Amino acid sequence: MQIRWPRCRALTYDAGMGLPNESNTDDLTLSQRQAVEHKEGPLLILAGPGSGKTRVITRRIARLVDSGVDPREILAITFTNKAAKEMASRVDRLLPGSRVWVSTFHRFCSRLLRMRGQAVGLQPNFSIFDTQDQRGVIKRVLTGLNVDAVHYPPAKIGALISNAKNNLQTAEAYRRRFSESVGNHAQAVVAKAYPEYQKLLLVSNAVDFDDLLLHVVTMLAENPELRRQLDERYRYVLVDEYQDTNLAQYQIVNALSQDSQNLCVTGDPDQSIYGWRGAKIDNILRFEADYPQAAVVRLEENFRSTPQILETADNLISHNVYRKAKTLITDNADGDPVELRTLRDSQREAEMLAADIRDCVERGENKWSDFAVMYRVNALSREIERAFGRFRIPFQVAAGLAFYERAEVKDVLAHLRLIHNPHDQEAFLRIVNRPARGIGKTTLKRLTAWAAANGFSFLEAAAQAAEHPQLTKRAVNSLVAFAETMNELVQTQFDGVAELTEAVLARTGYAEQWRGSTGEQDLQRLANVEELLTATRQFDDQWGDESTLDAFLETTSLAGETDNLDDERGQVTLLTLHAAKGLEFPVVFIIALEQNLIPHERSLKGDDPRELEEERRLLFVGMTRAMRRLVLTRAHRRDVRGKSLISIPSPFLVEFSPQQVADADDAAFGWDRVENESQEVPDDESAEQFVETARPAVNEAGGRPMLTTAAELLNGTRRSVEMPVGFTVGMSVRHPRYGLGTVMSVDGFSKRRTVTVAFEDPDHQETFVADKCPLQPVGLSKGGG
DNA sequence: GGCCAGTGTCTTTTT
């Protein structure tokens, strides 16, 4: 996603001037200039939100090159692909054609391991296992160890292994430390499973995400000559978001910055939000101790947000004890106060957002892409998605199942993986019976045991299946045919990844299973496979002769969920608070400011106050994404795990003072009575009558009077927006499964309101609950999707 | 071996 650069005096330059000369730093503030002009030696840039950090880094790179540094000696490392892409394109704008390497940690390590991985037992064509693959391996390990998978869920064991790896504990070290442990059963299981897991990865010639880093750490530690070479090769190392580095990443960065200590790290301890993934906020806090000659530059002027937003965020974050105090200042013009809106339930919360956004766009104040909706957990996006669908608001979601993780896409990719790396056991197991070829559990159990006993890869074993004494004829035929198909694909030369993928589909008949089907799901699957093909074609086009299967697979396995966000297309963006890091939007909504969500219940269970501080930082990150307007919401009632529960306001709300806005219904009924399920909720149309009697809402934040009601806010939009329950007889609607239809009748009230629709298909009539059905009005609004 | 329906179980955040 493009990061919009705020308009501000210090940073503007005349369009007529063209690009600034990178040596000319007149357009920078004093501290920005200090950071840009610093050349040799370690440098710590403490950059508050919206302080022009990316701009400073890219300008600094440009300046280094301008002063004679070879671009190949510069390595810039980010956490996400999106950030890397953004930085690379900005560097390219300043230095067209220069080949500065901007990479994520994982990609950097992957490249290194492709070249030098033999040292840790990896062939250059190793596979990268994602979390699903990882779980598959662990499941097999646990079965082999006779460990009850119910009591020790593979995902939990996997998390423990991942934690260990993030703390640089190898399997051997872990085993030694915990194999005798009587106290903790899980650790004892991991002590056995972790070494086995690593063995299986090696047999598959594969690594998991953590291994990418850990193997590189091992390599650098065991091979001083290699470390020295790389240190010399990358004389200038820049690391973004240093506050989020874990121990492994810290070691890598340091190993590359011993002989030439031109290490520049940027970050903000207040934005450290990956502690759960092993990030050590201490890494940035102790930088000056690690590098005593370090220069320190603070970027504290904010060019992004209004003073109101900044002050609110600052009030919040100042409640953290474990931090380096920092001031946030801005010259930006005043804006509106930060609002807190309290709604009756999560559905209403979603509708309020939809109505608000639509209203702003229709008044011409904003474009769709100005808005972002942020939440703590992905599950919360559903309600918003549904409401936006009903209100016909175009949106994109940065979450849920990333494209490359959908089952059918993973299946096709598993074929490619197996072709690339025939030892990849997870890929084999995934596709050997997909589409169904009559190869079941029993057959596979025999085959894999046999392969392990004889040192075959699974694919080799399948090819030799006829030699196996116990396999049924039918199973043997299927296995041999499968192995032959794959082997032929391995041996054929293809011109590009797209051609190979097409051949895979043609030879395996994979897509045929849903061809000709009319089911919505099957069509979606076909479309996804088609989209994957498009991705391969784009990849071929982009890389030309350099387009290799290797590179394509690496891209797909390291692709992140926010990578595909697009701010050009004119859509509202829905994303988690974590995914929001590094982005900015004119208008930000943060929903569900409730106990157990923000802060998340997991952070409250343990008694570690630092976990709570991380939650506070997370909210801080979200708030400081907002440029002009920030709205926080909470609902009395929220559906969690299918149950509707009364919520408790987030304790953070008392730490700053948003302007309180309550939903009219709730004000009228009173908070104390919300629990009464039998209370019939009035229809939307009657909401206005409560406005006058509305009494101030519960004042979590210190007694501010309620100034506006949500009903008033909704009021102006009532006419232009079709409320979801507003189905009228004769209206045209669309149902995702049944297609177009006409509303025949509307019955019942409130939650029990039903709509009967006659579909185009003659004699087909269905009745739906208005609140829940996926019906969309058709042809009423000019805007939208 | 494949398919279906029913049941039990978990859900933070991500490369």
Place this chain on the structure above:
DNA sequence: GACACTGGCC
């Protein structure tokens, strides 16, 4: 509410 796993049936 979603998914993984189970058990029963063809």
